[in-house]
Every structure is written in C-alpha cells, then in structure tokens.
Amino acid sequence: MNVTAEELAAGRLSPESLELAVRLIEVNGFVLFEEVLPRAQTEALYARMEGLLQGFMEEKGFNLRDGFHDGTNHIGLHLPFEQPFCHESLIAHPFVTDVVDRILGEDCLLTYFASNTSMPGGTKAQHVHADMGARFGDRCGANLPITHLVVNYPFVDVTEENGPMEAWPGGTHLHPDRWYGPNAHDKSRLAEHMLSFKATMPAGSILIRDDRMWHRGTPNRSDRPRTNMALIYTSAANGPGEGSIAIPRETYDGLSEKARRLLRKEKIGFPAARPD
Numbered sequence: 001m002n003v004t005a006e007e008l009a010a011g012r013l014s015p016e017s018l019e020l021a022v023r024l025i026e027v028n029g030f031v032l033f034e035e036v037l038p039r040a041q042t043e044a045l046y047a048r049m050e051g052l053l054q055g056f057m058e059e060k061g062f063n064l065r066d067g068f069h070d071g072t073n074h075i076g077l078h079l080p081f082e083q084p085f086c087h088e089s090l091i092a093h094p095f096v097t098d099v100v101d102r103i104l105g106e107d108c109l110l111t112y113f114a115s116n117t118s119m120p121g122g123t124k125a126q127h128v129h130a131d132m133g134a135r136f137g138d139r140c141g142a143n144l145p146i147t148h149l150v151v152n153y154p155f156v157d158v159t160e161e162n163g164p165m166e167a168w169p170g171g172t173h174l175h176p177d178r179w180y181g182p183n184a185h186d187k188s189r190l191a192e193h194m195l196s197f198k199a200t201m202p203a204g205s206i207l208i209r210d211d212r213m214w215h216r217g218t219p220n221r222s223d224r225p226r227t228n229m230a231l232i233y234t235s236a237a238n239g240p241g242e243g244s245i246a247i248p249r250e251t252y253d254g255l256s257e258k259a260r261r262l263l264r265k266e267k268i269g270f271p272a273a274r275p276d
C-alpha cells in the first residue's frame with residue numbers, strides 16, 4: 001500500500017488509508033507499507049543485529065558452509081529489550097498501533113519481541129506454515145476470529161536474492177480452525193499448486209500480517225544476512241497471564257503511555273534478556 005508524503009510527515013495514516021489497511025488484512029491476510037523508517041535507523045539496527053547474530057552463531061557452533069536448522073540457515077532470535085530495538089517507532093509506531101487497535105481491540109498487547117533472519121548459504125526453504133496452531137483441532141470446522149498480528153520491519157532491502165519471506169495470501173488465513181492443527185492437510189504440498197508472492201521490500205518497510213497466513217522463509221543467495229524484527233500483537237483475551245519479555249523498570253517507565261499499555265503483562269523490572 002502506498003503511504004503518502006503527508007502521512008509519512010504526520011507519522012499517522014489518514015482515516016481512508018487506515019480503513020484500507022484493515023480491510024486488506026481482513027480479506028488478504030496482510031498489508032505492506034513501504035519504506036517508512038529512516039535509512040539511518042535501519043542501518044543502526046542492522047549493525048547491532050549483525051553483532052547479535054555473530055555471537056549467536058559462535059555460541060551455537062553454527063557455520064554457514066555446513067548449514068544449520070535443516071539447511072535453511074534461518075535464525076529466529078528473541079531480542080533484548082534495549083535500544084535500538086525498543087525504540088517507540090518500532091514497538092508503538094502509530095501506523096501499526098492504529099491498525100492493530102482496530103483489529104485486535106484497543107486493549108491489545110505486545111507479547112513477542114524477536115527477529116527472523118535468513119543467513120547466507122541456506123540450501124532449503126522452510127516448510128510452508130502458519131504461525132498459529134489450532135485452538136480446537138479436528139473438533140472445530142469454523143473460522144475463528146483473528147487473535148494475533150505479526151509485524152515485521154526489515155533492517156535491509158529484501159530482494160529476490162537475499163531470502164525474502166514467501167507468502168500465500170488471499171484466504172489461507174481464513175481456513176477453519178482444524179486447518180492449523182496437527183492433522184491438517186500438508187501445506188507445503190498444497191502450496192506448490194497455489195499462487196504465492198515473495199515479500200520483497202525496502203529496508204524500513206512495515207509488514208503487518210495475520211499469523212495464520214501461510215508463509216515460509218526462503219534461502220539467502222547473497223553474502224549478507226537478511227534480517228528483520230518480528231513483533232506479535234495479541235488481543236487481550238488471548239494474551240498470556242504473565243508475559244515473557246524482560247523489561248528493566250527504568251526502560252518501562254521511560255516509554256510512552258501507549259507502549260506501556262501494550263507491554264503491561266510483560267516481565268517489568270527484570271534485566272533485559274540475552275538474545276536467544
């Protein structure tokens with residue numbers, strides 16, 4: 001979706017754009033706002049992320065040539081709740097919060113603070129999957145309301161070459177509940193015969209997606225990590241009793257009212273966790 005220069009300057013979507021974004025997620029499973037964050041910010045995020053990824057690879061004994069995680073060379077890394085990651089423009093960007101509030105309710109929560117990286121050298125794509133499991137498995141043939149929205153901010157330009165996420169929009173998020181359970185049809189087999197797109201986009205774009213929309217990570221054929229931030233917003237009724245994001249008290253107290261409200265169930269008063 002095109003964001004206008006006026007919306008970028010105001011830092012807020014117009015009522016018409018907000019309506020369109022909400023409808024696109026409802027009907028198509030996702031919306032993409034291109035190139036919203038400034039380059040200087042994504043470059044600083046990328047530099048910090050490269051350091052974290054290097055440390056993680058060393059700790060795990062992973063190397064790119066031998067490959068890891070089933071040859072996908074994909075890393076899902078929880079992030080420490082500290083700068084530059086816990087910046088207001090990432091955790092409570094008004095483009096995002098206006099959309100998530102409309103879809104999940106104004107009392108929704110931010111419950112996941114992590115990143116997804118396709119490291120160079122991968123030889124295989126991930127299995128096609130939804131991020132959500134079934135709530136009632138084979139016993140439920142109805143489509144249930146949305147409970148989680150994933151928000152991705154790429155820290156680098158995502159191209160055909162460097163391992164874009166591939167997605168199957170247009171209805172895969174609207175299947176009956178049992179389609180997300182262990183006995184569901186094999187998504188990878190079906191997906192071969194379905195239309196998909198590679199989510200290429202400039203650094204600093206914002207991708208908001210229903211977590212049920214089918215997708216997968218693809219191999220990175222460049223020589224640099226394709227990395228992004230992955231946040232999950234959850235409706236209050238479906239949030240955890242006690243969250244898992246460790247947030248130092250002074251960091252929490254320095255956040256905006258909106259960000260504090262989003263994070264109110266998390267582990268406030270704990271030192272920022274090591275990336276894992």
Ligand SMILES: O=C(O)CCC(=O)C(=O)O
Nearest residue numbers: 076116164165216217218
């Ligand atoms: O490549 C991506 O960003 C998507 C990764 C993904 O879907 C996963 O790790 O579950």
